Amino acid sequence: MRRALCGPLGWALTAVMIFAACGGGGTGAPGPGAQATQGKSEPRIGSFDRPIVLAFTPSQDVQRLTTSGNAIKSALERATGLAWKVSIPTSYAAQIESMCASQTDVAFVAPLQMTLVLDKTCGTPILAALRTDPDSKQLSTTYYSQILVKNDSGINDIAGLKGKTFAFADALSASGYVFPTLTVKNKTGQDPKTFFSSTIFAGGHDKVALAVYSGQVAGGATFIDVRTNAGMPADILQKTKLIDKAGPIPNDGVALRKGFPDELGKQITTALVDYGKTDAGKASFKSLFSWDGMQEVDAKFYEPMREAAKLAGIDVAAEAAKTARPVATPAPSPSQAP
Numbered sequence: 454m455r456r457a458l459c460g461p462l463g464w465a466l467t468a469v470m471i472f473a474a475c476g477g478g479g480t481g482a483p484g485p486g487a488q489a490t491q492g493k494s495e496p497r498i499g500s501f502d503r504p505i506v507l508a509f510t511p512s513q514d515v516q517r518l519t520t521s522g523n524a525i526k527s528a529l530e531r532a533t534g535l536a537w538k539v540s541i542p543t544s545y546a547a548q549i550e551s552m553c554a555s556q557t558d559v560a561f562v563a564p565l566q567m568t569l570v571l572d573k574t575c576g577t578p579i580l581a582a583l584r585t586d587p588d589s590k591q592l593s594t595t596y597y598s599q600i601l602v603k604n605d606s607g608i609n610d611i612a613g614l615k616g617k618t619f620a621f622a623d624a625l626s627a628s629g630y631v632f633p634t635l636t637v638k639n640k641t642g643q644d645p646k647t648f649f650s651s652t653i654f655a656g657g658h659d660k661v662a663l664a665v666y667s668g669q670v671a672g673g674a675t676f677i678d679v680r681t682n683a684g685m686p687a688d689i690l691q692k693t694k695l696i697d698k699a700g701p702i703p704n705d706g707v708a709l710r711k712g713f714p715d716e717l718g719k720q721i722t723t724a725l726v727d728y729g730k731t732d733a734g735k736a737s738f739k740s741l742f743s744w745d746g747m748q749e750v751d752a753k754f755y756e757p758m759r760e761a762a763k764l765a766g767i768d769v770a771a772e773a774a775k776t777a778r779p780v781a782t783p784a785p786s787p788s789q790a791p
Contacts, residue, residue, distance in 0.1 A: 498558070498714065499535030508540040508548050508557040510566065510705065512622065512629075512657050513741070514684060515541055521741040525725075528734065532724035533717075544656075545625035546773040552576050552710050559713075559721060561742070563705045564627040564758045569769050570708050571752050577711070579722050581754055582704040582738075583746035587677065592746055594754070595701035598628035599677045600636070601665045604694045608671065611640050611697050617671035619649040620661045624772040627758060629658055632699040633674035635765040640697075644766075659685070665693055672696075676743075683740055703758050705742060706750060722749065 496502035507526055509518050522539040530537050540557060542548035545566055551557040553575035562570060562578075570576045583592040602608045608617075622629025637645045645652055653670065655661045661673035662680055666689050677698060680689045707725060709718045728734035729747050738744035762769050 498717070499533065499537075501536045504536040504538040505529075505533075505558045506538050506540050506556065508542055508551060508560040509741070510545060510548060510561055510563045511542055512545075512563065512626065513659055513682070514657070517682075517684060517740060521737045524733065524737040525728065525741075528728040528737075529721065529724055532728070533720055545623045549573070549575065549625075549773060552708070555710055555712070558710050560708050560710075561705065562708045563625065564703045564755060565625050565631055565762060565769060567703075567706060567708060567755045568759045568762065569625070569773055571755065572770065575711055576708040576713075578706050578708050578750055578752060578755065579718065580725060580747045581706040581750040582742065582744040583748055584704060584743060585745050593701075594704050594748055594750070596628065596704055597677045597698045597700035598632040598636075598674055598702060599695045600633055600672055600674050600697045601662060601680075601693045602672045602696055603665060603668065604692050606671065609696060611637060613696075614672045615641070615648060616650050618669075619645065619652045620655045620664045620670040620673035621645075621652060622658045622661050622675060623654055623656065624767075625769065626658075627702050627761070628676040628700075629661065629674050630654075631758075631762050631765050631767055632702055634767065635761060636697060636699040638765065662689065662693065679743075682743065702761075703755050706754075707747070 499505050507522065507529070509522050511518065518541050519539065522541070526537045526539050529535075540551070542551055542557075545563060548557065548560060548562070549566055549569050552560055552570060553573055560570075560576070567578055570578075581594050583594060584596050585591070586593045600611065600614075602614070606613075608614060621633065624630055634645055637643065637648055641648050649672075653664075655664055655673070658675040658679040659682060661675045662685065664670045665673045666686060677695070679685075680693065686692075707722075709721070726747050726749075729738055729744070735745070738746075
């Protein structure tokens with residue numbers, strides 16, 4: 454029969470065994486409690502450490518985008534009970550790169566941008582804008598591009614712009630670049646680069662209209678009708694005129710980044726549609742992008758936009774690559790919960 458260990462050695466071995474059984478040695482795998490204390494988990498999306506980032510296409514004046522964007526942000530915070538942050542990218546391309554880098558969660562996206570979002574598998578469209586058609590007076594999921602000149606210019610058609618200066622909105626704008634490019638090619642047989650004496654990208658539809666109004670350029674391309682937007686000169690409709698239009702173009706819309714939580718995405722879709730039906734929402738969306746409502750869509754809705762870009766000979770990815778990737782946005786400091 455084995456003899457039990459007695460004396461100081463026996464007590465010491467017993468103490469070691471008890472300590473190890475209680476996890477005191479630290480050499481074994483840590484339990485759940487130990488893991489929680491060793492490292493911090495990722496901040497919860499919608500918290501103040503990780504707000505939901507809402508980005509708007511920089512097609513309008515930044516101040517107007519910020520004002521209307523903050524109103525939409527506040528409505529979404531009330532509807533979801535989560536923290537949101539508004540972002541105004543420096544360009545159409547920068548907005549897409551931000552979404553692809555998961556720096557943007559929800560984005561108001563122009564039609565041509567949406568094809569890039571899909572091609573890069575960076576996100577999914579959830580809503581398309583509804584606008585009142587100026588002719589039928591009915592809500593529509595499509596819109597038109599227009600070419601403007603000064604009313605006293607003596608120019609009455611595209612042919613009259615040959616050898617003149619011309620402004621586009623942005624290289625990733627459907628109504629401010631793709632469709633007017635297609636129109637010029639179809640009606641003159643020439644590329645805009647050779648048909649016009651020089652072309653510029655003004656950086657927004659309102660800036661194009663103002664460039665035509667001020668005489669900085671002879672003609673310009675915008676959506677119909679940017680001239681009725683808030684902040685435009687009171688006499689811009691009298692001093693400029695439409696000489697051609699193109700379309701229909703699939704309306705701009707809203708996209709969610711890849712990997713965004715499905716249930717939260719559904720909640721946001723409902724919240725945006727509901728807010729758009731309120732008086733405050735109607736005013737915000739009207740001021741922002743001339744929207745009169747929203748309709749749920751999927752990726753197929755933007756196929757006509759992709760085809761138009763091909764016909765116009767525009768390499769969407771190449772145009773987007775000309776813009777540098779955005780700098781990573783640091784997380785905001787924690788403050789007060791919503």
